[in-house]
Amino acid sequence: MPRYKLTIEYEGTRYSGWQRQKNARTIQGELVKAAQTVFDGEFELYGSGRTDSGVHALGQTAHLDVRTMLAPNIICMKLNDELPADIAVRYAEKVSPRFHARHDAKARSYLYQISRRRTALGKRYVWWIKDRLNIDAMRQAANEFVGLHDFRSFTADDPDEKSTKVSVESCRVESAGDLILIRTVGSHFLWNMVRRMIGSLAEVGRGTLDVEDIRFFLKKKSDVPARLTAPPSGLFLEKVYYDSDVHSGEICPVINI
Amino acid sequence: MPRYKLTIEYEGTRYSGWQRQKNARTIQGELVKAAQTVFDGEFELYGSGRTDSGVHALGQTAHLDVRTMLAPNIICMKLNDELPADIAVRYAEKVSPRFHARHDAKARSYLYQISRRRTALGKRYVWWIKDRLNIDAMRQAANEFVGLHDFRSFTADDPDEKSTKVSVESCRVESAGDLILIRTVGSHFLWNMVRRMIGSLAEVGRGTLDVEDIRFFLKKKSDVPARLTAPPSGLFLEKVYYDSDVHSGEICPVINI
Numbered sequence: 360m361p362r363y364k365l366t367i368e369y370e371g372t373r374y375s376g377w378q379r380q381k382n383a384r385t386i387q388g389e390l391v392k393a394a395q396t397v398f399d400g401e402f403e404l405y406g407s408g409r410t411d412s413g414v415h416a417l418g419q420t421a422h423l424d425v426r427t428m429l430a431p432n433i434i435c436m437k438l439n440d441e442l443p444a445d446i447a448v449r450y451a452e453k454v455s456p457r458f459h460a461r462h463d464a465k466a467r468s469y470l471y472q473i474s475r476r477r478t479a480l481g482k483r484y485v486w487w488i489k490d491r492l493n494i495d496a497m498r499q500a501a502n503e504f505v506g507l508h509d510f511r512s513f514t515a516d517d518p519d520e521k522s523t524k525v526s527v528e529s530c531r532v533e534s535a536g537d538l539i540l541i542r543t544v545g546s547h548f549l550w551n552m553v554r555r556m557i558g559s560l561a562e563v564g565r566g567t568l569d570v571e572d573i574r575f576f577l578k579k580k581s582d583v584p585a586r587l588t589a590p591p592s593g594l595f596l597e598k599v600y601y602d603s604d605v606h607s608g609e610i611c612p613v614i615n616i
Numbered sequence: 617m618p619r620y621k622l623t624i625e626y627e628g629t630r631y632s633g634w635q636r637q638k639n640a641r642t643i644q645g646e647l648v649k650a651a652q653t654v655f656d657g658e659f660e661l662y663g664s665g666r667t668d669s670g671v672h673a674l675g676q677t678a679h680l681d682v683r684t685m686l687a688p689n690i691i692c693m694k695l696n697d698e699l700p701a702d703i704a705v706r707y708a709e710k711v712s713p714r715f716h717a718r719h720d721a722k723a724r725s726y727l728y729q730i731s732r733r734r735t736a737l738g739k740r741y742v743w744w745i746k747d748r749l750n751i752d753a754m755r756q757a758a759n760e761f762v763g764l765h766d767f768r769s770f771t772a773d774d775p776d777e778k779s780t781k782v783s784v785e786s787c788r789v790e791s792a793g794d795l796i797l798i799r800t801v802g803s804h805f806l807w808n809m810v811r812r813m814i815g816s817l818a819e820v821g822r823g824t825l826d827v828e829d830i831r832f833f834l835k836k837k838s839d840v841p842a843r844l845t846a847p848p849s850g851l852f853l854e855k856v857y858y859d860s861d862v863h864s865g866e867i868c869p870v871i872n873i
Contacts, residue, residue: 480627
């Protein structure tokens with residue numbers, strides 16, 4: 360069957376994550392429902408990976424197998440016509456039937472937004488932290504994540520995951536007005552992993568943890584990062600990389616506060 | 617009584633505008649409720665002007681008369697503790713008892729966001745227009761608004777308003793990615809005026825109206841702009857000016873899409 364690559368944007372607030380579930384509203388579930396209406400026949404939809412409940416995406420990807428006469432931009436339009444307002448298909452492109460949204464993904468980048476003030480307009484897109492945060496200390500700690508490490512302290516037990524070793528390419532911390540932006544790029548990320556990295560970095564910023572603690576969590580299994588899991592509201596799956604693109608560029612906030 | 621100037625940010629989506637009403641949820645109503653809890657006594661709150669139902673604000677202002685021992689930053693914090701999440705007091709400052717939030721305001725600036733694409737994250741903050749818009753034509757038409765004009769074609773009958781003559785200082789149209797940003801600065805704005813200006817500019821962008829039509833609406837009373845009133849979701853009261861500040865600076869989008 361012909362294969363299409365979809366790039367999808369969503370506000371995760373109302374959803375129990377990406378993965379289709381029987382008794383919960385999910386992003387994949389809504390996409391499948393929309394595709395059923397548009398194509399009225401056989402199709403298959405496969406995502407690049409899961410996002411947790413409440414997590415947003417600027418550029419989630421999936422591949423869609425469907426026999427259709429519709430041009431890709433029309434597929435995009437027709438799916439959007441059926442989707443709820445907080446999910447949008449940004450692009451649809453015809454790809455090789457050998458392309459695989461998950462297996463071919465070389466890297467993912469995530470953006471996290473911490474707000475240093477109460478924001479009436481951005482609440483759904485930030486984690487508001489009242490305490491003063493030491494950004495230099497957070498930056499230093501973020502560097503500890505870079506490289507190939509065993510992230511078992513930073514993930515919940517996941518029967519689908521064979522290994523807890525992950526190669527993190529970068530983890531940058533930047534100040535942008537009242538926001539602190541953290542972007543991390545890696546081969547893949549484990550269940551809850553980014554939110555536990557962020558939660559630990561926030562404690563480093565507060566001064567209750569230090570760089571040594573982060574090093575320790577990466578060497579020995581610890582329960583601490585689990586207790587510090589950052590809320591999903593601040594987290595965005597920014598991009599899924601399939602080629603040798605440079606994984607950098609300016610870190611851009613989603614909302615200007 | 618001592619007087620404090622408040623700078624207030626809000627998402628207008630859930631509210632019937634600024635002005636306190638008996639049977640509707642309003643921004644002023646929520647602020648008064650919060651102040652009642654914090655001050656538990658006599659106080660008076662006076663806004664710089666109304667915003668319509670559904671319209672947002674980045675920098676609405678009001679003055680608050682209250683006898684209190686609290687420092688301005690504590691007033692700010694305590695009000696925020698009582699306010700709903702979509703209203704935030706950004707700053708509180710002690711001002712002269714002669715300062716008046718409305719009468720002393722020299723100018724107001726409004727920002728309007730049109731989105732050229734379906735946005736899953738910014739829907740509450742934009743007007744999504746599917747048609748192709750000619751920005752150059754919009755820019756030319758926007759220039760027509762500048763100066764002292766009779767805006768009666770652009771306002772609903774308002775018994776509180778004595779004159780429909782308004783001095784518009786600037787009306788700029790800029791392209792920012794998938795957004796079109798329009799900022800207008802003026803001495804004051806009449807009921808529905810900004811949204812009717814924007815609605816008319818959108819028609820110029822679509823090509824169904826031209827610059828000559830805008831000139832005509834400013835010379836003779838016409839019902840057309842009323843029918844073209846733009847939705848409140850894209851509109852933000854950006855700033856209220858009290859001194860001889862330069863009313864310019866970069867136009868910054870609220871959401872980056």
